[in-house]
Amino acid sequence: MARKRSTSRSRFPALPPMRPWLRRIGVGLLAALAALILLYSAVTPPFTPYMLAERARLGGIAHQTVDMDDIAPVMARSVVAAEDANFCRHWGFDMRAIRSAVAAGSNRGASTLSQQVAKNVFLWQGRSWVRKALEAVLTPAVELVWTKRHLLEVYLNVAEFGEGVFGVQAAAQHYFGVDAADLTSRQAARLAAILPDPKRRDPVRPTAFVDGRARAAASGAATIRADGRSDCFEG
Template sequence: MATKKSKSTKSKKKSSFWRIVGKIVLGLFLLSILLPIAYRWINPPVTLLMLRRAVFDGQSIEKKWKPIEEISPNMYKAAIASEDNYFLGHRGFDVIAIDQAIQEREHGRKRGASTISQQTAKNVFLWPKSSWVRKGFEVYYTFMIETFWGKERIMEVYLNVIEMGPGIYGAEAAAQHYFHCSAKNLSAHQAALITACYPAPLKRNPARPSGYVSHQASVIQGRMAKYGNPKFTDEYIKGCRERYKKAVNKWESKKKKQLKRKKKK
């Protein structure tokens, strides 16, 4: 009898344990759905990167949220020109950039392929350290924000949470810290300088740019002039999607020709 009771007790404990685990998993899954939906209207108060820098590096958090209407169009023009040329055309993932990154890797060179949507998903919902697990979550959250937020909201959040210097987050904090103006009054050159520092914001300073940063800013400004004035209207985005589709078809055609040449060799 005692043996049966002990087995029954162990079985109940195991059952109770897995029930708790199941509830935790379900809760986290529901949170992963509800949080992106909530952030469609609620501004993210803090990110894991901000917390990590504050706790482990002792950095203060300098940020001030601004709606996209109060951020100079130069900032999102510079971001698109520098980080994600097809931002308004793709649906979260740029297959052309991914293919190019794979090709570069085959030749021993590194090239980023993350879109602004992916970077926003990573910055808002995920931890800083890169891994395949995080990449999987990044894909999931990118899909979620593309579905529930739309391009204008993605850009607004991106420009408010991105790290732009030691303890400096978002366009408004960067504008005030580096150029002593509001994000609304940033010039094309200032926006290009800030964007040129994105890959290494802790090492680069847009107010005191190195020769490399100045060169990158000039390249970004040239692209900004070339791309014109992006808009977040349905009509404009529809046109961008059509152009992106043509670009993908052109890229696929180019890849097929390259494969044919390789086979002939």
């Protein structure tokens, strides 16, 4: 008697195996990112993907890389105070800020300087789950390999401070006609105050909102210096 052929099918068919070429591309991208993380632990990135995009869009940008020793210490403290006051005390993610943001139903204030560096240096702008997932992987890797001082140096050199203005040296010259090393506490606080929305804020003619942020940044800079929360990048 002929054996009856089974016609039952699985309700959830098996997914096809990952193609070898796709696997090789994935491994190659991870290896390239790892190599860049190691390379940039010793040197400041000369450009970022966003800088290249803005250069193509605008026809040019203002940017000049400077060493941390050539940036006024009060500028570094002001940015940390304004953007990530616990920068020296976390490993890339500020869990307290994240929990507060989730409770408030917002992600505002939850992104650390470490996360911003990972995004700005290695990834693209815009919001997507793919980018956020890659950022979550890259941030602790950067924190593991780079020193806090170098991480902040990179941030200050690649952050956008206005349309076509990248890095604190270009910002200091563009807005105040001085080098980053010569920024006063007032000027530093105003530059910190326009982050993270520099295209719609002006440090020279600040609105009441920006002026309030600048005062808070100046006060915060003095506070983190006094309580030791700037020790990891100063000295």
